[in-house]
Amino acid sequence: EDQVTQSPEALRLQEGESSSLNCSYTVSGLRGLFWYRQDPGKGPEFLFTLYSAGEEKEKERLKATLTKKESFLHITAPKPEDSATYLCAVQAADYKLSFGAGTTVTVRA
Amino acid sequence: DAGVTQSPTHLIKTRGQQVTLRCSPKSGHDTVSWYQQALGQGPQFIFQYYEEEERQRGNFPDRFSGHQFPNYSSELNVNALLLGDSALYLCASSFGTDGTEAFFGQGTRLTVV
Numbered sequence: 583e584d585q586v587t588q589s590p591e592a593l594r595l596q597e598g599e600s601s602s603l604n605c606s607y608t609v610s611g612l613r614g615l616f617w618y619r620q621d622p623g624k625g626p627e628f629l630f631t632l633y634s635a636g637e638e639k640e641k642e643r644l645k646a647t648l649t650k651k652e653s654f655l656h657i658t659a660p661k662p663e664d665s666a667t668y669l670c671a672v673q674a675a676d677y678k679l680s681f682g683a684g685t686t687v688t689v690r691a
Numbered sequence: 692d693a694g695v696t697q698s699p700t701h702l703i704k705t706r707g708q709q710v711t712l713r714c715s716p717k718s719g720h721d722t723v724s725w726y727q728q729a730l731g732q733g734p735q736f737i738f739q740y741y742e743e744e745e746r747q748r749g750n751f752p753d754r755f756s757g758h759q760f761p762n763y764s765s766e767l768n769v770n771a772l773l774l775g776d777s778a779l780y781l782c783a784s785s786f787g788t789d790g791t792e793a794f795f796g797q798g799t800r801l802t803v804v
Contacts (some may be wrong), residue, residue: 586733586790614791624779625795626734660756669733677789678747679732 584609584674588682590592595689598672603685605651614672615653618648618669628670660689662687693718695784695796703802704772711765712799723765724793725757726781734781740765741788766783769801777803 589604607615614633618626630639632648639646643664645656655668667684674680696715698721704710716723722741726734736749740759759765763784766794769776 598737613789618795623779623798623800625783625797628792628794672732675791676747677737678749679793680736681726683731686749 584672584678586670586672586676586680586682587661588645588668588670588685591683592686593688595657595660597661597686597689597691600656600660601602601660602657603655603687605670605682607657607670607682608651609672609674609680613673613675613677615648616671616673617644617653617678620667620669622667625688628673629668644674645661660690663690665689693770695747695782695794695801697782697796699779699799700797701802701804703778705800706772706774706803708772710772710801712769712780712782712801714765714767714782714796716763716765716777716782717794718783720786720794721763722785722788723759724783724785725765725767727751727776728779728781728785728798730778737767739788746788772803774803777801 585608619630620626620638630646635650667686669684671679692720698713724739725737728734739747743759754770756768779798781798782796
């Protein structure tokens with residue numbers, strides 16, 4: 583069975599304090615790894631798709647990287663508006679998406 | 692361009708009742724997937740519809756059923772509601788069944804009492 587584990591569960595940062603979120607996975611035939619941002623009471627918002635080990639993608643203060651067993655989401659110099667829950671999902675060979683439980687990031691001004 | 696829209700936004704039902712949730716996909720998308728998200732958890736895949744047929748299904752009982760219409764919109768039906776069915780139900784649309792860059796709606800918050 584495909585498994586996605588995200589750590590830490592919660593992260594409290596001071597504005598400007600860079601940090602990383604981890605997503606470790608076991609999946610049968612990885613087709614892609616997805617990162618989403620979710621604000622309270624709303625649906626997930628697509629951030630990145632990574633397809634192969636070594637791939638990196640950036641968007642504003644966020645940078646996602648992928649290895650054969652895990653992915654990292656780096657937040658550089660975060661601002662309060664970066665506060666959200668960040669979800670990682672893997673797509674298996676059968677195209678099903680399996681999500682992790684997420685990391686809730688709180689950035690204090 | 693309207694994104695994925697879901698209705699209703701909130702719903703309260705009694706145990707044993709039946710509920711229907713609705714989803715209109717993003718313009719140009721032909722595939723709809725449904726997810727259940729319990730509080731503090733990630734979304735769990737329920738099923739996916741493409742060309743009006745259920746193409747994939749997660750580990751959910753037959754009480755959960757769905758439908759896709761010719762205009763690609765979709766419904767999720769849940770029969771014999773249990774307290775444990777209380778959750779945020781999310782609809783995601785994409786072009787094709789490979790799930791690439793799926794766009795999610797705001798969700799329907801279902802509370803079963």
